[in-house]
Amino acid sequence: MDWKISLLATILVPLLGSLSLPLFGLWSARMRNLWAIFLGSATCFFAVSLLPQCLSGDPLVLSYSIGLGMDAVLIVDALSVFMATASSFISTLIIVYSLGYLKNRPHQQEYFMMVVLFLGAMMGLVFSANLLLMYVFWEITGICSWRLIGFFRDNEAVIKADKAFLTTFGGAVFMLLGFALVYSQTHTFNLLEMKGVPISGWAVALITVGIFAKSATLPFHTWLPDAGVAPTTVTALLHAAVLVKIGVYAFARIFNYTFAMPPSWQFYVMILALLSTVVSACAALMENNIKRILAYSTISQIGYIFMGLASFTAAGIAGALLFILMHGIAKAGLFLSAGVIEHGTSTKDISKMGGLFKVMPFTAISFLACVFSVIGIPPFGGFYSKGLVIQGLARSENNLIAVAAILAAVLTAAYLLRLFTLVFLGEPRDTFLHVHREGTPSMVWVVASLAFLSLLSGVFVHYPEGLVHTAVNQMLGNPAVSHVIGALR
């Protein structure tokens, strides 16, 4: 298949398809569900079909003039295809899981439309090589997340959705100001024409605020735990596949791939990311709400990704990119397991749970496998990504940060094992809690698949690693980055 068709289909199939979903829903709910799965699978298929092109060598660029001297520039390289494949695959699994989870819930038309539109905007964003185009897709994801977080329509959900929207939207405004500064310096929005250009500290600061707000990094992180009021499938989507990964991707695309970031800013980003990791790990240790614990865990792990990227070493960048995949798979598994637990117990309070291993053995084992991956225990996928990030930090001669990252890894183990113990081991602490069954087959199947994938991604790590290596090599092509990396190349 022609790569241009695959590229356009990866973006347009979910974007246009999402608009047709409510029409299918008017016809039949079953048809709408099947259509939603088809759109997710087709997006994943088209993204995967771009793999041979991106592995073969130089990046491919598709450029359309849209008038006023502006071009819609799309890029196919290892970084964009890696993100697109990981996001679309996890999103498709989440759509399948939603069928069981949202059965008999109202507003399903809007839900499926927003989820697929979300996926389409993510695809558009990852393939964009134009700052304005990126911004447009960025805001579409913000609007989708706003509607999805407020899905249940109760007062609390609406307030939390507003909070998430205002934080990410506020960040995006700063980011837009940063883009304007970049434009005033380079007179272009085309990222390909800016490769290796050094940008001012102010521009870095403004763009970083937008990225951190989207990725829920300290001090813009509190909207993410609050977004737990949304359906579990939405939170899984936000945490594992789409929303928070957008910020990470934008950082990699803008700062690792394109511009030359001032060295002092690399250090500031690393410090902020480390603080985010430690503070959110501490918060996860104190919380009793299962979804809030997992949300804080996401913030903590996103910190590792930023540390890896900001280390500007081959190992650090490779680790951060692998982290996106490994964390995405494991965190989706954890959230969807949490959905099964919440479905069965009707509570999110882990202090009331206990002994669920006996009634939910498949969920428990899947949950434990995903916990091991997030902690970073070999041979699960998370081990390689976390190890590479820490190695990258050490190689960039930030030894203290590397040691702090190791200590934060111990905190990760502490809060996740505490979570597992309280939920699955022992006896229920609330006498009114009666759980008799696992989740629906589609829910358990998806959770078990993600757990199995967490293991497989570690055992066969050389497959994703090949793509990651290509992405890192293409990033090293950025003269600014290769200057930073120096002898490590």
Next chain:
Amino acid sequence: MNSIVLIIPVFVPILSGILIFILPRRLGGWKETLTLLGMGVVLVSAILLMRHTGEALHWGLNCPSLEINFNFSAPESARTTLLIATSLQTLLALPLLFLFPKKSRPNEYLFFFLYGSGIVNGIILSHKYVEMVLFGELLFVTIYGVVVLMGLLSSYSTRSVSNPGAVTHDGWSNSRIFILSRLEIIRVLRAFARLVFVSVDRGIDAIYERLLARDFGVLIQWLRKAHNGLYPNYLSWAVGGFILLICFLVFETP
């Protein structure tokens, strides 16, 4: 000196621990002998390493198919730390050998002790951060195992006398958490976590909530009115944004 001596402090205790774990409990004396023998060998290897004066020792295990590359090395600081650690482990083993046989699961206790000692020595001799992380996490999982075991045993002891089948309020999971929170290191960790959580995380959130409730309250009300579901409303937003974009490009483009 052969560099193989580097793996002795790591693998001998782990292997001794595994042997003790699988040995039948009725074999009296074997556990104690194996423990003493294992710790003795480890201590001797640590002393030998300390006395080594030649080239720095280095031991590696490469497994390219799994992309695993383990390396142990013993610079001077590591050798000193190892000697202190193994001396303490041996000293600790002596009283424990007298205490554990009185416990109901001596094999498990000795296994955890020896396994933990091997992992600690692994952390000391690690050549790379990645190995340090691996051993650190294995140590954490071992500690978790010990805590769960202690919790299990404690729960058995708290079962009601009148109804032995029933687990009392201090049952399995509760006693595990109870014991977990009684460990000094966990107490310190929890206190640190509480301090950070309350002062930083909740502090930041309070600012957001205040902004949301007071300063952005008007904006939110306005946004809710603006998001009224009417098509002309959204069209005017889009057209307005488009005009602004054109103005920007017209005035900015050189």
